[in-house]
Amino acid sequence: MSQPYRIPGRGLINRDRSVSFTFDGREIPGYEGDTIASALLANGEIMVGRSFKYHRPRGIVGAGGDDPAAMVQIGSDPASTDPNVMVTTREIHAGLEARSQNCWPSLKHDVGVLNDVFMRFFPAGFYYKTFMGSDRFRWLNWMTFEPFIRRAAGLGKSPTKPDPDSYESVNRHCDVLVIGAGPAGLAAAANAARSGARVILVEETDRLGGSLNATDPDGTTIGGKAPADWIADQTAKLAEHPEVTVLTQTTAFGYYAMNFVGLIERVKDHLPEHRRDRRQPRQRVWRVRAKQVVLATGAIERPLVFNENDRPGIMLAGAVRTFLNRYGVLAGKRVLIFTNNDSAWQTAFDIRAAGGEVAGIVDLRRELNEAMALRALKAGIAVYPRTAIVGTHGRHRIDSAFVSSLDDNGNVRGSRSRIECDLIAVSGGWNPNVALFAQSRGKLKWDEELASFRPGLSWQQERSAGACNGTLELQEVLAEGSKAGLEAARAADFTVRAIRQPEVRTDAVETLNLVPVWQVPSGLPREKTKAFVDLQDDVKASDLQLATEEGYDSVEHTKRYTTQGMGTDQGKISNVNAFGIMAEARGITVPEVGTTTFRQPYRPVTIGALGGQHVGAHFMPRRGTPMHAWHLEQKAIFEPVGDWLRARAYPKPGESFHDAVQREAKAARTTAGILDATTLGKIDIRGKDARTFLNRVYTNAWSKLAPGRCRYGLMLGEDGMVSDDGVTACIADDHFHMTTTTGGAASVLQKLEDYLQTEWPDLDVWLTTVTEQWAVAAVCGPKAEEIVASVVEGIDLDPEEFPFMTWQDGTVGGIPVRVFRVSFTGETSYEINIPATYGRWLWEELIAAGKPHGLTPYGTEAMHLLRAEKGFIIVGQETDGTVTPGDLRMDWAVAKKKGDFIGKRSLSRSDTVRDDRKQLVGLLTVDGDHVPMEGAQIIGTPEEPAPPVPMLGHVTSAYFSPNLGRSIAMAMVKRGGQRMGETVWIARLGDKPVPAKIVHYDFLGDAVGEAA
Amino acid sequence: MFVIDCPNCGARDQSEFTYAGEAHIARPTDSENMTDAEWAEFVFMRTNTKGLFAERWWHATGCRKFFNMLRNTATDEIHAVYRIGEKPPKVTADLPATPAGEASIGSGNDAVKIMTRDEEAAS
């Protein structure tokens, strides 16, 4: 039979359902309920990969989310392959393909192992010393080396094609969020649920019960029931409460401000292809806002740091127990226990109870619990007190350990003896899993008995219960969990009474009596000792000691220098050991050394899951105008402007973008053009003080603007810099219609509301955003009047009767419209505003009416070109937040005589009145076919001088003008207003500067003629 | 991500709000008579407080009203929310000892904090 390490009758796997998967192409048999790790171990496979730096063989060390280095690549599809998956957390299913990582050409024959041979040349800070600070390598740098280092030492391989899976994120509010469904979490959830509170219980694995699943089922009863039955009872009770949600396969990955907790649910990863519901996402992020949180995240065992402790076959003692009792796998045929505390002895007893062989218990302590020692004796287990493992042997799996006894000072005494074993079960103690507590910004405290950190002072609305709080006895764990559940429910304003606790009977070892030993002596000099602390990043105790000697005191600096805890496991099992070694090296206590940050995410989270639904077309909301579908039908090219998608040009079949823009811009001046101007921001302003308000927010005067008239306005910040512009129409004395730039609509509304609500609450003014209420079609050009006249009724459109900068009410087919005689092109122009639902209809009416006249739809690019021909600015293109109206040479738009307005005082600041400021000018290149690059720098000499090059300014806009038959540009140039007719040069990257003449920026005026 | 208790709408997610800078900075009404330096003080200078800070928020996608908030910028604790025009209420907060110091608990600046012996004795 295969699976030679499987123990009959043990474990919670389903032996009626065989499941097999492949590992490096070989078929591995297992059972439903196995993880990759337990199935591999059942078949005697303990080596899974190689380490990051030295490519040393790495085996399975933990049994759950704590394992440091046993990771595989899942799948080979370039779109869906999943790197760095921990074998201890992924359930097997038919069709699963796993591959070892970080080894080439194969797991057992690896080229990178040469790094191992040269280990002493890779000391702490090797990368820093070599690539950042070394004179020898100054001619090279990190950029040169990085690709090679990454190729030789990469972890898994990222997918190279777009992710085919879907993800989602959901928001939930709950009263009590319980994280962890071990005994404490189950007790907390059950008690909180009785109150009627909305409870979410989160469990990382596929099964509720936590540590109870790892106990000998015959050794413990809860309220007279076997652990599995008690778990089933609790689960059934939770199911009775409709307000309770139980999530398995779900990790709480981040604890953020105000009890905001991120959960990642693996919805389908563990299922075979045929059981994956296509309607479900692959993974789901739950964004939970909880009134109260109960942390029941358990404890993480830490190993002992001893010489040659990184060989496959050296496993945490608790993990050996978990594999045995939960998965029915005894990972070794002859197991040696190595410990500094009582808990690992239970592993020995469980192995014996399951009929396995224990090679002995090597205990660093001198004083041993007598009852425990007697129990070992009865079980026929050899005990080696005051003894250390000082070395191990075995290439891809250990075959023996070397032990020495210790003297009173803890130094190696006498000779080494050899003990044959194929598995060493190690325990250096238990670290309460305080990651989420620390993320909640609670304060830790050092617990001398545990020699570890545990929760001290809470900051947010949470409480810790059970092993994560440093409580290890099951009866106490249940009591603490129940109490936490009750208190959390009450704190969330629910009423609930305590009920009697079930009595726990157990023969399990629940004492610790830990004697901390941060580094086990080897009797060898430091440079010959290979005592690993961080198995993923290959950090040895000696690296930490060297870093300390080199002056690294801060725990955060030492971490970065040595890479301790910087792998994907974030040092879950290794950090406290590292702090202990640093403390010893510096002669201070561990709490004085402190701890590194417990960063979110607690475990790696797929980027896809964080992105959720916001991918592709759903990356962000996009707004389209009522005419959008028409633009789509015309196969327009679009561009995003603010949240909007606007038609940029309408190329005809076979026509290039450039040619389309030229054609559209030409038509707008020779026949007629039509622009979808719906996206302009529109704010309806009402109230008896509306005029006063406009006077204060715009630079120009509004007191005398009569109903029916329009005016252009510039808006500044208090710093005097132009922030927006637009045309505002007077509808009535107490009613105005303001337009803003497309991108500035939201910020202008915020700014206006800000001043109204906080500075001038006495003004009777009301603002309403009406951008979406009106669809706007702007028709311009010589034929515009004729076209609009055939569509709009009730207005005499003759420019004599309907002059520039006025507006009138009319109708189109009986629908009321507002027509504004304003122009952003310089041509005769009619902007027709119609209630938005009629937008497309109006547009098509105009297109049909314009057909005989050559009416041409034009996009935003032609619009930009047309306004540049006329010398109109675009806020955000000509301006960049450092430009005053004077800099734009638009002093005509500033009313000096009227009262205060936003930014007025800043226009007389010493800086804004400097006479050498950059000013807006037009530029005509000497070569009219050359269109300068927008953003290009302007200099004063035909050749680019040696740096630093004195800069005169930069090009803000540049186009080829079809109407002028040459290029035009706008630019900000130092003292530009006083330099008309001068020649400047436009710098180019890797090419000669281009000469250009400074002109007035109204190119349709006499600028072009003058320059010629 | 905060939950902010809008004085008009009640508790809502931070994503509905827009931050609007330091509170209680009145726009001068006689700027014509101010020196450049005095005016610059209003336009450019903000206190950049570490600790209890009065700031303005705008409930952009809710009631569209501005309001004031007292927040400890070291810990992100929100101590009070009050209307425009109202004076900040008196609150007690665990403040950083010096401008460069840290709040005793709740700050995200200094990674993980460990209880002092005094705190352990007191708890």
Ligand SMILES: [Zn+2]
């Ligand atoms: Zn509100």
